[in-house]
Amino acid sequence: MDHIPPLRIDGLQYANWSEKIFGQLRAGGVDAIHVTIAYHESFRETVLNFERWNRWFEQYPDLIMKGLWASDIDRARTTGRTAVFFGFQNPSPMEDDIGLIEILHTLGARFMQLTYNNQSLLATGCYEEYDAGITRMGRQVIAEMNRVGLVIDMSHSGDRSTIEAAEMSTRPITITHANPHAWHPALRNKRDEVIRAVTSRGGMLGFSLYPHHLKGGTACTLESFCQMIADAAAAYGADRLGIGTDLCQDQPDSVVEWMRVGRWSKQIDYGEGSAAMPGFPPMPSWFQDNRDFGTIEQGLRDVGMTDHEVAGIMGGNWYRFFAENFGGQP
Amino acid sequence: MDHIPPLRIDGLQYANWSEKIFGQLRAGGVDAIHVTIAYHESFRETVLNFERWNRWFEQYPDLIMKGLWASDIDRARTTGRTAVFFGFQNPSPMEDDIGLIEILHTLGARFMQLTYNNQSLLATGCYEEYDAGITRMGRQVIAEMNRVGLVIDMSHSGDRSTIEAAEMSTRPITITHANPHAWHPALRNKRDEVIRAVTSRGGMLGFSLYPHHLKGGTACTLESFCQMIADAAAAYGADRLGIGTDLCQDQPDSVVEWMRVGRWSKQIDYGEGSAAMPGFPPMPSWFQDNRDFGTIEQGLRDVGMTDHEVAGIMGGNWYRFFAENFGGQP
Structure with missing residues (x-):
């Protein structure tokens, strides 16, 4: 290893963005992030969110820049900024119009979940009782997403839908933010066969720090989190x-x-929370914000992962995935 | 001159697009066109028009390609295709939302008229009785169009609005389709001081073949049209x-x-037509469709213009203008 620190890329955030947080991204050496800009938004509402980011890019040109391609991460790194890539946790921005997939990709969308917890026009969410798999429209949408280079994200989808999406898609898909169910059996964490369906086809799993996804919740230890990653590396590569x-x-x-x-x-639907704990749970002490990526990096080394493995997990693997999957079908 | 034919670029068309017309663009050696994709459309309706073009680009990849930058014209020429650039004849696609200017530019818009005949939120159209000039919002929009590289087109605007836009804009503006009023005093043709306000600041005038803009209408001769251009060249460069x-x-x-x-x-409003002639007037015999650009090129030579001047008017000048004005403010 030379003295260039390894890439740091975060596969999903949904912060209440501010100059403070953009500064923390820089302080944490985060080269790129995938940010959610739609949960339930219509097309027009999603465009308003793109507009809001355009204003932030104009206001904070020394801290952030729009990310469209993996090469933008190189440019961000060279100029000391964080490249911001966009995604949706629901297909609501494309409404019922397959033509909007290319439009949204042109505007900068790079990830789209086929469902957010509930049944969508495309697939079944992880909170539904019965998962009927990918719908008729879902098959069309997967093909169009493949064509233009909009990455399929199944983080909030049911098991059957996720496995079918991985099989139907001609390009690798993702679970951008979840952990193995075997480590912590939360509804949102993923069973072995689901992770395997995704990763065995070149897809990616991004490990979540959201306390409901962590063994022990907020009290989860850094060592437990990092050991879970080391075990996943042994299982999935x-x-x-x-x-x-x-x-x-x-x-x-x-x-x-x-x-x-x-x-x-x-x-009211409490999702992963409860009537007793309806809000955002506090983050673990060792990962409060973007300045703490170095802690995870060190934690991965401390459980015995090699520098090469750590560099891949902290950003190199997302970089490669971005480079191969954000453009038109090769 | 070597054996590469001069560039051919058309500064405005609104055809009922089909494989036949795309083929005629190729037969006529047209390297690039600016096509209107909105007259009165809302933002969402304009997006549907972008979607329709995306389908055509997918269906006819050997004939046409999306044009975003002047360099796309080189790529079109090298690969034997026509680069299609997009514009609006009304600001309706941006509705009342200045943030949509950058969004529409990202989607590929490169020209926007501030008005189409009527008063808009931005300026006064050429059919209004009184032209009060650029509005408060118009000033903001001009600055934002300048910033992102969306070209101001005043073809259907009033004289005062056009002159004010030329003066306020920090980048050159256009009249993409009109002729000198002195040659044919149609309401849509432009007076000397209007053309001068635009061209003296680096802006462009595109000569129209729409019969209502021609001296003698459909019966206008090629020679009269070309002599008008030669006279304009002497007056404006x-x-x-x-x-x-x-x-x-x-x-x-x-x-x-x-x-x-x-x-x-x-x-019903007959615009440049009349109750007796409400429809599209027939085109002149010497310019029926895109295959006839060579006729104009020869006509310009026949009235004594130099090869260099002809090459500029047929496409070289638009190329230079596109290269300088489609990107963010330098």
Whole structure:
């Protein structure tokens, strides 16, 4: 290893963005992030979110830049900035219009979940009782996403839908933010056969720091988290793994309620929370914000992973995945 | 001159697009066209028009390609295709949202008229009785268009609005399709001081073949048209001039009615036509469609223009203008 620090790429965040957080991304040496810009938004509402980011790029040109291609990460690194890539946790931005997939890709979208917890037009969410798999429209959408280079993300989908998507897609797919169910049996964490369906076809799993996904929740230890990653590397290959913190920094609890309920229900749905714990759970002490990526990096070394493996998991693997999957079908 | 034919670029068309017309663009050696994709469309409707073009690019990859930058014209030429650049004849696609300017530019918009005949939120159209000039919002929009590289087109604007736009804009502006009023005093043709305000600041005038803009209408002679161009070259400089045919090939008359009336009136408005001649007028015999660009090229030589001047007017000047004005403010 020379003196250039390894790439640091976060596979998912949904912070309440501010100059403070952009500064923390720089302080943490984060070269690129995938940020969620739609949970339940319509096309027009999603465009407003692209507009908001355009203003931030104009306001903070020394801290952040728009990310469209892996090569933008090189440019961000050279100029001391963080490249911001966009994604959706629901297919709501494309509404019922397959033509919007290319439009949204042109605007900068690079990831789209086929479902967010519930049944969508495309597939079944992980909170539904029965998963009927990829729909008729879902098959069309997968092919179009493959064609233009919009990456399929199944983080919030059911097992059957996820496995079918991995099989149907002609390009590798992702679970950007979840952990192995075997380590912590949360509903959102993924069973072995699901992770294997994704990673065995070149897809990626990003490890989540969202406390509901962690063994012991907020009290999860760095060592347990890093050992879980080392075990996953042994099972699925270290080069199929990355980080996807799911960091929702500085968000008020009203936002987690919006994430869960959107406009689809008049009743409260606690999702991974509960009536006793309806809001965002506190993050683990060793990962409070973007300045703590070095702690994870050191933690991975401390459980015996090689420098090469650590460099891949901290960013090199996402970089390769971005480079291969954000453009038109080869 | 070597054996590479001069560039051919058309500064405005609104045809009823088909494989036949795409083939005629190739037969006519047209390297690039600016096509109108909105007259009265809202943002969402304009996106549907972008989507329709995406399908055509997918269907006819050997004939056409999306044009974003002047360098795409080189690529089109090398690969024997026509590069298609997009524009709006009305600011309706940006609605009342200045953030949509950058969004539309990202999607590929490169020209936007501040008005289409009527008063808009931004400026006054050429059919209004009184032209109050650029509005408060218009000033903001001009600055934002300048910033992102969306070219201001005043073809359908009033004289005062056009002159003010030319003065306020920090980048050159255009009249993509009109002729000198002195040659043919149609309402849509432009007075000397208007053309001068645009061309003296590096802007461009594209000469229209729409019969209502021609001396003698459909019966206008090639020689008269070309002599008018030669005279304009003497008055404004040959390098500020191009072609903007306004070709509306294969459109039914219902389309010219839509162009004129949109949704803004319940009454018929004949625009440049009349109750006796409500539809599209027939094109001159010497310019029926895209295969006839060579006829104009020869006509310009026949009135004594130099090869260098002709090459500029047929495409070289638009190329230079595209190269300088489609990107972010230098």
